[in-house]
Each structure stands twice: as structure tokens, then as C-alpha cells.
Amino acid sequence: MKAPRIPMEELMGSGHLACQGCGATQAMRFALKALGPKTALTIPACCWAVIDGSFPHSCIELPIFHTAFETAAVVAAGIKVGLEMRGDSETTVMAWAGDGGTYDIGLQALSGVAERNDDIIYVCYDNEAYMNTGIQRSSSTPVGAWTTTTPVDNYKKEPKKNMIDIMAAHSIPYIATCSVAWPEDVIAKFRKAKEIKGTRYIHIFTPCPTGWKFAPELSIQMARRAVTSHVFPVLEITEHGQKIEVWKDFEPTSVRDYFKPQGRFKHLTDEEIEGLERDVEQKWRRLLAKEKMMASIPGME
Amino acid sequence: MVKKIEFESYKEMPIRPMTLGSMMWNLTGSWRNVRPLYDFKTSPCILGCPTNENIQRYIYLVTEGRYEEAWKTIIESNPMPAVTGRVCFHPCMTKCTRKDYDEAVDINAIERSLGDMGLENGGWMEKSKAVKKEKVAVAGSGPAGLSCAFYLARQGYPVTLFERDKALGGVLRWGIPEYRLSNELLDRVIKQILDSGPVEVKAGVSVGTDVSMDQLEKKYDAVFLGLGLMSSRGLGMDGEDEDGIEPGLDFLRKVNSGERVDPGAKVVVVGGGNTAMDVARCALRAGSEVTVAYRRTRNEMPAIAEEIEEAEKEGVAFHFLAAPKELVRRGGKLVRVIFQKMELGEPDDSGRRRPVPVEGETIEMEVDRLFTAIGEQADLEGIESTVETDWDLIKTSDETGATSNPKIFAGGDVVTGAASVVEAIAAGRKAAERIGRMFAGEPEPEVEEPKTVGIEDMNTDYFTRSKRNLVPRISASEAKTGFSEIKTGYTREQLASEAERCFSCGVCNFCDNCWVYCPDVAIARHEDEYEFLYDYCKGCLICVFECPCNAISIREEGK
Ligand SMILES: Cc1cc2nc3c(=O)[nH]c(=O)nc-3n(C[C@H](O)[C@H](O)[C@H](O)COP(=O)(O)OP(=O)(O)OC[C@H]3O[C@@H](n4cnc5c(N)ncnc54)[C@H](O)[C@@H]3O)c2cc1C
Ligand SMILES: Cc1ncc(C[n+]2csc(CCOP(=O)(O)OP(=O)(O)O)c2C)c(N)n1
Ligand code: SF4
Ligand code: SF4
Ligand code: SF4
Ligand SMILES: [Mg+2]
Numbered sequence: 059m060k061a062p063r064i065p066m067e068e069l070m071g072s073g074h075l076a077c078q079g080c081g082a083t084q085a086m087r088f089a090l091k092a093l094g095p096k097t098a099l100t101i102p103a104c105c106w107a108v109i110d111g112s113f114p115h116s117c118i119e120l121p122i123f124h125t126a127f128e129t130a131a132v133v134a135a136g137i138k139v140g141l142e143m144r145g146d147s148e149t150t151v152m153a154w155a156g157d158g159g160t161y162d163i164g165l166q167a168l169s170g171v172a173e174r175n176d177d178i179i180y181v182c183y184d185n186e187a188y189m190n191t192g193i194q195r196s197s198s199t200p201v202g203a204w205t206t207t208t209p210v211d212n213y214k215k216e217p218k219k220n221m222i223d224i225m226a227a228h229s230i231p232y233i234a235t236c237s238v239a240w241p242e243d244v245i246a247k248f249r250k251a252k253e254i255k256g257t258r259y260i261h262i263f264t265p266c267p268t269g270w271k272f273a274p275e276l277s278i279q280m281a282r283r284a285v286t287s288h289v290f291p292v293l294e295i296t297e298h299g300q301k302i303e304v305w306k307d308f309e310p311t312s313v314r315d316y317f318k319p320q321g322r323f324k325h326l327t328d329e330e331i332e333g334l335e336r337d338v339e340q341k342w343r344r345l346l347a348k349e350k351m352m353a354s355i356p357g358m359e
Numbered sequence: 360m361v362k363k364i365e366f367e368s369y370k371e372m373p374i375r376p377m378t379l380g381s382m383m384w385n386l387t388g389s390w391r392n393v394r395p396l397y398d399f400k401t402s403p404c405i406l407g408c409p410t411n412e413n414i415q416r417y418i419y420l421v422t423e424g425r426y427e428e429a430w431k432t433i434i435e436s437n438p439m440p441a442v443t444g445r446v447c448f449h450p451c452m453t454k455c456t457r458k459d460y461d462e463a464v465d466i467n468a469i470e471r472s473l474g475d476m477g478l479e480n481g482g483w484m485e486k487s488k489a490v491k492k493e494k495v496a497v498a499g500s501g502p503a504g505l506s507c508a509f510y511l512a513r514q515g516y517p518v519t520l521f522e523r524d525k526a527l528g529g530v531l532r533w534g535i536p537e538y539r540l541s542n543e544l545l546d547r548v549i550k551q552i553l554d555s556g557p558v559e560v561k562a563g564v565s566v567g568t569d570v571s572m573d574q575l576e577k578k579y580d581a582v583f584l585g586l587g588l589m590s591s592r593g594l595g596m597d598g599e600d601e602d603g604i605e606p607g608l609d610f611l612r613k614v615n616s617g618e619r620v621d622p623g624a625k626v627v628v629v630g631g632g633n634t635a636m637d638v639a640r641c642a643l644r645a646g647s648e649v650t651v652a653y654r655r656t657r658n659e660m661p662a663i664a665e666e667i668e669e670a671e672k673e674g675v676a677f678h679f680l681a682a683p684k685e686l687v688r689r690g691g692k693l694v695r696v697i698f699q700k701m702e703l704g705e706p707d708d709s710g711r712r713r714p715v716p717v718e719g720e721t722i723e724m725e726v727d728r729l730f731t732a733i734g735e736q737a738d739l740e741g742i743e744s745t746v747e748t749d750w751d752l753i754k755t756s757d758e759t760g761a762t763s764n765p766k767i768f769a770g771g772d773v774v775t776g777a778a779s780v781v782e783a784i785a786a787g788r789k790a791a792e793r794i795g796r797m798f799a800g801e802p803e804p805e806v807e808e809p810k811t812v813g814i815e816d817m818n819t820d821y822f823t824r825s826k827r828n829l830v831p832r833i834s835a836s837e838a839k840t841g842f843s844e845i846k847t848g849y850t851r852e853q854l855a856s857e858a859e860r861c862f863s864c865g866v867c868n869f870c871d872n873c874w875v876y877c878p879d880v881a882i883a884r885h886e887d888e889y890e891f892l893y894d895y896c897k898g899c900l901i902c903v904f905e906c907p908c909n910a911i912s913i914r915e916e917g918k
Contacts, residue, residue, distance in 0.1 A: 062871060073383045
């Protein structure tokens with residue numbers, strides 16, 4: 059057999075409580091393979107607070123601090139400082155929060171950490187709603203989607219908040235987005251982040267079969283189509299927010315193909331989908347223009 | 360078994376909430392109502408290959424650089440990949456899934472590269488010894504006879520190989536010209552086969568005449584007849600025994616034995632099969648101007664498509680929908696042939712449209728020599744009384760070559776009529792296996808319809824379009840001036856690159872997807888396989904969907 063594509067070491071085990079086909083679980087497995095055993099986590103209220111296991115058990119062989127919903131970033135920063143004071147500068151501390159815990163309630167704590175450039179990796183695993191409490195909208199929920207608080211006759215009209223720009227505005231050393239469909243890319247980005255000091259923000263796209271209402275076997279397919287349809291761009295922002303590199307080396311697919319298997323978009327009419335397709339394409343073009351523009355600034359070539 | 364930690368009272372609890380054990384006690388397999396299972400299918404190419412070479416497997420081994428194992432995989436079902444890699448009409452490639460995506464994998468070119476490696480690495484061929492007492496006589500040393508002798512010897516049965524000619528190989532030697540398959544290479548192939556096991560050769564001995572079937576049946580426990588087709592079929596026209604008409608096979612025999620030939624300035628070859636192509640191209644090389652006349656159209660020509668293209672490139676002219684009607688001689692010498700113009704009518708038994716004459720329309724051609732290549736016939740002198748026949752062919756009851764006589768087996772062209780090298784190889788192998796089972800007293804195995812896959816069963820998200828690596832060849836203008844081999848074979852880089860194009864249809868190629876994507880860490884990755892850990896698999900079926908190859912199937916629990 060060939061050499062394994064990703065490290066063999068498993069720091070996340072079986073028996074956990076995630077739904078069938080959970081993308082957030084794959085994300086954690088890849089991240090831990092990249093970071094290795096010298097890692098400590100904070101997890102706020104979110105699916106992962108449950109997936110992990112019931113007291114006194116955990117599917118993760120690493121120290122985890124379960125935090126209040128809004129505090130993942132600061133608790134992680136505190137742990138990091140505490141470790142430093144005890145002479146451990148080696149351990150990576152990672153805050154692992156959902157989109158609700160990142161975009162909404164945890165935003166001020168994250169902003170504070172990022173502004174101080176505290177030495178943690180902050181991960182937002184994005185399943186585009188408050189899944190743990192029963193699929194309520196978050197500011198990450200995409201326009202057009204159904205959730206229990208944006209029902210079909212009043213589906214979400216507001217676009218997904220641009221979390222990446224918010225983080226870039228903090229001038230932190232490393233920002234990356236990735237999708238669980240490309241494990242090697244996920245692992246490479248976590249490894250890169252591990253070697254950088256300061257606040258590192260990784261945003262990982264993790265489909266949720268239960269909340270998005272699609273068959274669990276399509277989980278990776280959704281993670282792939284989100285990227286190839288330009289709905290979720292995979293990128294890196296370095297040089298303290300000044301350099302963007304967008305991944306473009308794939309065969310584009312249609313937004314419609316991405317929407318189709320997902321029950322949360324089922325109510326959309328053809329015209330509505332066409333409108334959303336135009337939105338996605340416009341945002342993608344703007345992103346590419348921005349990448350070019352920033353690269354053209356003297357001193358950034 | 361990992362146990363769940365349960366506290367009898369609060370006193371047993373840690374002061375702070377903390378982790379004391381893993382979640383492995385939680386057997387999430389009970390959540391599942393369908394289960395994934397590794398279930399390899401038969402790749403379509405393998406079903407397309409008459410001798411069912413394990414193509415997927417050896418191409419996979421090539422991608423890993425495991426050439427010796429790859430070669431040995433072919434040898435399981437074909438003892439002469441260096442030959443088939445040059446002359447096979449490769450029906451495997453017609454079935455290749457990749458043709459429904461971009462272009463079929465060039466299986467034939469890969470096979471040739473491996474075949475050549477097997478000749479260069481003499482040690483790869485395992486030697487067998489005569490460990491069994493039953494003896495077998497094999498008559499005919501074409502691909503059918505050689506294959507049968509090889510697979511019998513490999514089982515440990517001593518074989519005596521009878522060949523009417525002085526040299527072995529059948530059509531491979533005296534039919535197929537040097538520029539496609541050299542006799543020097545054929546010698547090496549045959550030597551490798553003969554050296555590998557207990558095969559004794561009796562060349563220059565014709566079965567049925569020099570030695571009778573009676574004698575063979577007495578002396579041997581079984582007889583295999585791989586006699587091929589020995590004579591060209593006639594045109595059935597007036598004057599065809601006079602000047603200017605020659606059976607194509609006779610001409611090829613002369614050319615292949617190095618005899619000087621002078622077919623004349625203007626040559627016409629009648630027929631549309633491989634023989635016609637080879638005769639035409641050999642006549643071209645002897646300096647003639649050559650036209651092939653065929654009574655149907657290009658689409659119906661039985662010759663290998665590549666042969667037709669090459670002949671055309673070298674300068675052979677084609678005349679379709681033309682059948683010879685009259686031979687015109689002057690002073691006893693052939694000068695002209697009058698052809699009847701034909702058109703295609705209703706399909707015949709073979710499914711091809713039947714040519715019918717267009718009344719009153721003829722074409723005249725100046726011709727010095729007309730070669731017949733409209734089919735070959737078997738010669739069963741001294742044999743026809745021992746087995747049931749069907750016209751001039753030997754009748755068999757199934758593809759293992761059993762005849763009406765329980766001790767006699769047959770295979771190759773003498774059973775099927777003009778067919779192909781690989782079909783003859785398959786027939787020889789299957790008969791050898793059948794004879795082995797007969798000696799061992801084993802019953803014939805039940806054959807199940809194999810499960811296969813098509814492009815619609817694969818996850819094409821994992822494939823990218825690519826062009827086939829073209830086999831290097833000398834130019835047509837250079838080729839037609841001599842007999843040096845036209846196709847020169849892949850470089851190692853081309854071989855590796857072409858092997859990478861294989862989709863591994865229905866069979867795991869260790870891409871790791873299932874293991875990588877399983878959210879429940881419910882797949883174990885072992886040395887040479889993966890294993891489902893059903894205690895934990897929740898049945899999400901991501902592994903099934905993400906397998907590019909369709910190597911995993913689904914079964915409902917409780918069924
Ligand atoms: C000119 C030509 C070109 C061809 N090109 C191709 C090609 O490119 N690709 C392809 O796949 N197929 C090709 N074919 C077809 C292919 O060669 C045959 O289908 C194949 O060789 C059949 O193998 P066989 O072993 O049945 O018979 P043969 O190859 O005909 O071998 C039969 C052998 O038996 C011997 N024999 C006959 N009678 C007796 C006897 N009484 N006692 C002892 N020995 C006897 C003969 O001398 C001969 O050596 C071609 C055929 C011809 C004629
Ligand atoms: C202050 C506070 N408000 C509300 C909750 C209830 N709560 C727990 S998890 C959760 C949603 C989490 O959503 P997200 O961060 O997107 O993670 P997900 O569950 O989707 O993985 C909510 C609302 C809480 N635990 N604390
Ligand atoms: S892609 Fe490979 S396994 Fe599939 S049919 Fe073609 S050669 Fe065979
Ligand atoms: S991906 Fe894992 S959990 Fe899902 S069906 Fe396959 S083995 Fe089971
Ligand atoms: S997904 Fe890859 S590793 Fe798993 S069975 Fe299919 S081919 Fe084999
Ligand atoms: Mg969420």
C-alpha cells in the first residue's frame with residue numbers, strides 16, 4: 059500500500075456523539091492530526107461540546123476546557139498565558155467554536171484576543187446555524203436558507219456576514235479558510251498556523267446533514283461543491299491582512315448543484331436561485347479583484 | 360472492551376469535572392440501519408479481455424512500480440504478453456470505463472511494456488516440474504497450443520508438443536509479418552515458455568498422418584488439438600488455379616521465412632481481414648503498387664482498425680464494395696481483373712449487412728498478381744473421424760474445449776474459425792485447467808455472472824481529463840521501406856503516466872478516501888487492506904459515496 063495521505067495518528071476516537079456524516083467531526087480529526095499531542099483546547103457551547111462525550115468521558119485524548127458560549131477565545135488566551143508562566147511555551151492552545159459562538163456571541167471576546175494578538179489558534183467550524191440547540195439562524199446562515207427561526211415562508215433574507223474581512227481588519231498574522239473535502243489542505247493550514255506566533259484564525263467549512271437536510275453520504279460532496287461553486291472561497295490571508303491568496307485551481311460547478319440536495323434551500327424558486335447565483339459570482343469576482351488589487355500595491359508584489 | 364465509567368456515589372467523583380476515559384464504550388454501530396462493505400467488482404476491461412487478464416490489478420501494480428508482480432499477474436492468464444502487447448486487437452480497451460469519460464486507457468501498450476520486461480528479466484518466470492503422472496499431447500504450437508502446454512506444465516503435467524512445421528509459433532511465426540512481431544522476439548517468447556516447465560517438443564511431426572490419433576490416445580491421458588487454419592479459401596472462380604492468383608497465406612509464409620518475393624508491379628488483395636492487411640503491406644514492401652478490394656465497406660472490415668489505418672498511411676489503396684468477377688489473361692498471363700460493384704443489403708447472421716451485386720455495374724483493374732485473403736480453412740486429415748465436427752471445424756461443448764471424445768480437447772481457430780491470438784490463448788488455458796480438473800477428479804465449477812461497474816457508478820469528482828499516451832512509432836514513410844518494427848513501445852515515464860490514467864473500476868486502489876473521510880474513525884487502515892469497525896460505523900455511507908472506484912457496497916442491516 060502507498061504511504062498514508064494524512065498522518066496515521068488518531069487523537070480523536072470513535073464512540074463520539076456526532077450525527078451520521080457530521081462535517082465538524084471530520085474537521086476536528088484533521089486538525090488534531092496536524093497539531094499533534096501537544097495541544098490544549100477550549101470549546102464553548104456548541105455541537106462539539108456534546109460530540110466530545112458525556113462526563114467523565116471524552117473522544118479526544120487532549121485537555122479540553124469547556125467554556126461559556128461567549129468566551130472560547132479569551133479562555134484559550136488565558137490558558138496560553140498560564141502555560142507560558144509555568145514554563146510551557148510548546149503547547150498549542152486552540153479555541154474551537156461554532157459559527158454562532160464566533161460570528162455572534164463570541165465576537166467581542168475574539169476581537170479582543172485578535173487585537174492583542176494573543177498567541178492562540180482560533181477555529182470557527184462553520185455549519186451555518188446554531189445546530190446544537192435545534193437549527194436556529196446565526197449571522198453565518200446563508201441568504202435563502204431555511205432554519206427553525208427563518209421558516210420557509212420567511213426564509214433568511216440577509217446575506218452571510220463576512221467574517222473573514224472582520225478578522226483581516228484585525229491585522230492578525232494568519233487567516234485561512236478551508237473545507238473538509240480537502241483534508242491535505244486542512245492539515246497543511248493547521249501545520250502552518252502551528253508555526254506562527256500570535257492570533258491565527260482558521261475558518262473551516264463543515265456541512266451538517268441534520269441542519270441542512272441532506273443525506274449524510276453527501277456530506278463531503280457538499281463540502282466540495284460549496285467551494286467549486288464559489289459559495290465558500292478557500293483562501294489564505296497573510297502579511298497581517300495585506301496579502302490574499304484565493305484558491306482557483308478547480309473545475310467550477312453550479313450553485314444550483316450545490317443547493318439541490320439540501321432541504322434548507324428546497325423552497326427557492328428558479329428565479330430566486332438565479333438571483334443567488336448572480337450574488338455568488340459577484341462576490342467571487344470582487345474577491346479576485348481584491349486579491350489582485352492588494353498584490354498590486356507597491357511593496358506587495 | 361473499554362468500559363463506561365459509572366460512579367456509585369459523589370465521593371467517587373473527581374473534585375473538578377475532568378475526563379477519565381474515552382468514549383470507546385459507546386458502540387455507535389447500533390445507530391446504523393445500513394452497512395458499508397468492501398465488495399470488489401470485476402473491472403469491465405477484465406470482462407472484455409477474452410483470457411480475463413487481471414488488468415486492473417497489474418495496472419495498479421505498475422503505478423506502484425511493482426513490475427515483477429504486475430508481469431506475474433498477466434502470466435496467470437496469458438503466457439505471452441510480449442506477443443499480445445504487439446498484435447492483440449485489445450477488446451479490453453473497447454470496454455474500458457475511461458472511454459466513457461475521455462479516452463480508454465492504452466492497456467495494450469502497458470501489457471507490451473510489461474511483456475518486454477518479462478523477457479529481459481529471465482528470473483521472473485517460475486519453473487515448474489513434472490510432479491504429476493498423467494501425460495498430455497498437445498498438437499499445434501500456435502498461441503492455443505503454446506498456452507495449453509504452458510498451463511498444463513505449470514500444474515505439473517508433462518506435455519509433448521507436436522508441430523507439423525519445423526519451427527514453432529503457428530500464425531505468429533509464418534503469418535504475422537516482422538514489422539508487427541519479429542521472429543527473433545517470438546523465439547525468445549517461445550523459449551521462455553518451453554524452459555519454464557516439462558514440455559517436450561516434437562517438431563516436423565504432423566498429428567493424424569505422421570502419428571495417428573489412435574497412437575496418441577493410447578500413449579497419452581489427454582490430447583489437445585490447437586491446429587489452427589492451414590489453407591486459404593478459394594475464390595470459386597474460373598481460372599483461379601492458373602497464372603497470377605496466389606493464396607495470401609502462401610505469400611506471407613514466403614515473406615516470413617525470408618524468401619525473396621516479387622509479386623509484380625500491380626497487386627490486388629481480395630479480402631478485408633488481418634491476412635489481407637498483412638499481405639498488402641508485405642507486397643508494398645516488396646515494391647508493388649497495392650490495392651485491397653473488399654466486397655463490403657470499411658465499417659465491416661474484420662481487420663484490426665489500427666492495421667487498416669497503418670496500411671492506408673503507408674500507401675495501400677482501398678476499393679470497397681467490389682468483388683472479383685472475371686480474370687482476364689493475355690498469353691496465359693493475368694493482366695486484368697473485372698470486379699462486380701456491390702451494395703449493402705439486409706444484415707446477415709453475423710449482423711453485418713450483406714453485400715449484393717449492383718446489376719450491370721463493373722470496374723476493371725490492371726493486375727499482375729491477385730492474392731486471396733478471404734478466409735482460411737482447417738485441415739483435419741486423420742483427425743475428423745475421432746471427434747465430432749461442424750463443417751471443417753472441431754465441435755466443442757463449451758469454452759473449456761471438451762469435444763465429443765472425452766479424452767480429446769480442442770481450442771483456437773480450429774474450433775472458432777478465424778479469430779484472434781488472445782482468444783486462442785484463452786482457449787488453451789481454459790482447456791489446460793479443464794484437463795487438470797479432469798485428472799484430479801474435480802467437478803466443473805459453477806460460474807456466476809460477475810458484478811461489474813460503469814462510469815455512472817464511479818465518483819468522477821476524483822478524475823481529471825487527460826490524453827492517452829501515444830505509443831511511439833516510426834513514420835509510415837520509413838516503415839514501408841523495410842521490416843523493422845513499427846511500434847517502439849513506451850518509455851518508463853509514459854508507462855507510469857498511462858497507468859495513472861486507470862480508474863481502478865470496482866476495485867480498491869488504496870486512495871485512502873474511505874479511511875480519511877469517515878467521521879467516526881470506523882475504518883482501520885492495515886498493511887494491505889482496510890477494515891470496517893462495525894462497532895462504531897454509524898452508517899453515514901460517506902465512504903461509499905466518496906470511493907472513486909465503487910469498491911464499497913451497501914447492505915441493509917438484518918438482511
Ligand atoms: C496473416 C494473419 C494475421 C493475423 N493477425 C492477427 C493479429 O494481428 N492479431 C490477432 O489477434 N490475430 C491475428 N490473426 C489471427 C490469429 O493469428 C489466429 O487467430 C491465431 O493464431 C490462432 O491460433 P491457433 O493456435 O488456434 O492456430 P495457429 O496459430 O494457426 O497455429 C496452429 C498450429 O498448428 C500446427 N498444425 C496444424 N495442423 C497440425 C497437425 N495436424 N499436426 C501438428 N501440428 C499441426 C500448425 O502448423 C500451426 O503451427 C492473424 C491471422 C493471420 C492468418
Ligand atoms: C449564553 C448562552 N446562550 C445560549 C446558549 C445555548 N446554546 C448552546 S449551543 C448554542 C448554539 C451554538 O451554535 P454554534 O456556535 O453555531 O455551534 P453549533 O451548535 O452549530 O455547532 C446555543 C444557542 C448557551 N449555552 N449560552
Ligand atoms: S479504467 Fe482501468 S480498471 Fe477501468 S476499465 Fe479501464 S483499464 Fe480497466
Ligand atoms: S464513513 Fe464511517 S461511519 Fe460512515 S458508513 Fe463509512 S465507515 Fe460507517
Ligand atoms: S475509497 Fe479508496 S481506499 Fe476506500 S475502498 Fe475506495 S478505493 Fe479503496
Ligand atoms: Mg453552528
